[in-house]
Amino acid sequence: MKYLIIFVLLCLPVCLAYPLDKTMKKDSNLNFAQKYLENYYNFGIEMKNFVRRNDGSPVVNQIQEMQRFLGLKVTGKLDSATLEVMHKPRCGVPDVGHFTTFPGSPKWRKTHLTYRIVNYTMDMSKYATDSAIVRALKLWEEVTPLTFSRIYEGEADIMISFAVRDHKDFYPFDGPGFSLAHAYPPGPGINGDIHFDDDEQWTEDYLGTNLYLVAAHEVGHSLGLFHSNNPDALMYSLYKEPTDLTHFHLSQDDVNSIQSLYGPPPSFSDITMVPTEPIPPKSKKPDMCDPELSFDAVSTLRGETLFFKDRYFWRKIRLDQKPQIVLISAFWPSLPSELDAAYEVNSKDTVFVFKGNQFWATKGSKMEAGYPRSIHTLGFPPTVKKIDAAFSDKENSKTYFFVGKKYWRFDENSQSMDKGFPRLITENFPGVVPKIDAVFQEFGFFYFFSGSSQFEFDPNAKMVTQKLKTNSWLGC
CATH class of the missing domain: 1.10.101 (Muramoyl-pentapeptide Carboxypeptidase; domain 1)
Known part of the structure; x- marks a missing residue:
């Protein structure tokens, strides 16, 4: 039996015509x-x-x-x-049952899922739409062992599309102001898929219907969650207007429900092991609130963000959580300290770490065999002796390497450098000041670190949107 999940905007004209x-x-x-x-x-x-x-x-x-x-x-x-x-907007599935997962608790029998965006709404740019979907998936990825990668053709586990009226799944949409979206629980075929009503006014901010929040709710259904009776939960029946999109995160109720199906992320278990490693008495820990703090490298790791400095790194799991400081050697015993660059390729569940003319590959806390390798195996000319910074763009499977005033672009699919590079950093990233110490991607922006300053860069507008202190991510 298939369970269809539908966001419904209930009869707003009735609310206006018949005041309470x-x-x-x-x-x-x-x-x-x-x-x-x-x-x-x-x-x-x-x-x-x-x-x-x-x-x-x-x-x-x-x-x-x-x-x-x-x-x-x-x-x-x-x-x-x-x-x-x-009369409030709500999800169209019945509330009876008082359970947080679908009957029978259907779930994906694998931890790596693929998704495909079949088409787009005209209300938002493709980039803004992609970013909303990525952020929605990331909410659930941060608290489970699940990882998501995008494919561009063929059948994905989660097929995402925009449609109007009858779209051949026996659950037609009904025009603007009513049904917002619907999704199916885990399984083959149409199960797991998400459909958005393109008669709605989709938006990336506080006007119209916020795509990110609706998508996040629907992803919860695609992963096997039903409804919660907790008003603070994302999986609560009623759609709530967004308040703080930048710091939005799952409630503990949502986390408990999804972890009842899939368990916590593997990296969370690593956290409990790390403090048992003593920090050498001669090792001076960097002060995360030092106004002159700079980073050696920054990378994501299965929903966390890692900020590297000297022999240490700070682990940031959620925006509202105090970061932990960890010895690099306690987490990755065979890695050197004072790294040059690091980045994660989500589709491979792999973090690549660079120092000098060598690089290493890790999956979680485990080192991959066959490393270190020379950076020149990636296609760099002999004149390049080290990498200053790097990040992998999750949207287009391209990895950007920054060296001095120039940058290279590497295609993760073909495993080769793109033609026409290197280019000047100022050519495609105006406003960003070389030399770059570290860079990573989050919330649809690129964050470039140079000394004690960071630059938030909007790749869609091709401009720096704000300048911040480097340690603002650490709560300073």
């Missing part, structure tokens, strides 16, 4: 409540007369069930607070 006060017609209230209970609380046809007569416990019980699930005062009556919540 004494002037609202009683029949309108009853008709609306009856339809609501039918859609979301398994209210059978045989119970409809109880609503009209208002003399039966079955409807009282179901109103109480709804109030209980949505966190309302349990009265069993269609009071104004209950009617107001009934």
Whole structure:
């Protein structure tokens, strides 16, 4: 049996035409409540007369069930607070059941999933759309062993598309202002897929319907989650207007639910082991709030961000979490200190680390065999002795290497340098000051570090959007 997940914007014109006060017609209230209970609380046809007569416990019980699930005062009556919540935007799947996963707990039987964006909405740029989807996936990737990589043709585990009205899955959309999107739980074929109603006004900010938040909710369904009755959870039934998109993260309820299916990310278990490694007494730890702090390298790792300095690195798992400082040798015993560059290739679940004319490959805390290798095996000319900084663009499978005032671009698919390089950094990254110490990609921006300064660069607008202190990521 397939379970379809639909975000529904419930009858906004009705809300406007019939304000929630004494002037609202009683029949309108009853008709609306009856339809609501039918859609979301398994209210059978045989119970409809109880609503009209208002003399039966079955409807009282179901109103109480709804109030209980949505966190309302349990009265069993269609009071104004209950009617107001009934008119709010919400997911169209029923709320009955009180479980956080689908019946039978379907889940993916693998930890690496592919996704494909089949087409685009005209409301947003392709880059903004791609970024919203990547950020939605990353929310779940950060707290599970799951990883996601994009493919550009063929059948992916999660097929993502925009459509209007009838789009041949037997669940047609209904125009602007109603059903926002729907998704299917894990499985073959159409299962796992996500469809967005292109009659909506999709946006990357606070106007219209925020694609990132809707996509994040739908990804939860694609991974096997049902609804939560916790109003703070992303998987709560009702769609909530975004408040702080930059620092948005999953609630503990969402984390507990998804980890009940897949467990925590492997790197989390590494954290408990790291403190057992003593730090040598002669090793001076860098001060993360030193106003002159600079980084040797920055890389992501399975949803974390690593900031390297001398013999150490700080691990940042979430934006709101205090970073941990760790010895490089405690995490990767065979790696050198004072690194030159590091970057993650998500599709390979691999972090590449550079020092001098050599580089290493790691998966989690494990070193890959066959390394270190010479940087010249990547296609660099003999004149290049070391790499200053590097990052891999998750959107186009290109890795950028920065050396002095120039940069090279490497194709991860063909495993070769792109033609026409090197180029001047100022040519394609105006406003970014060479020499670059470190760089990484986050939230659709490139963050370049040079000494105690960092530059937030918007690749879509091709401009620096703000200049910050290097250690702002560490909460300083």
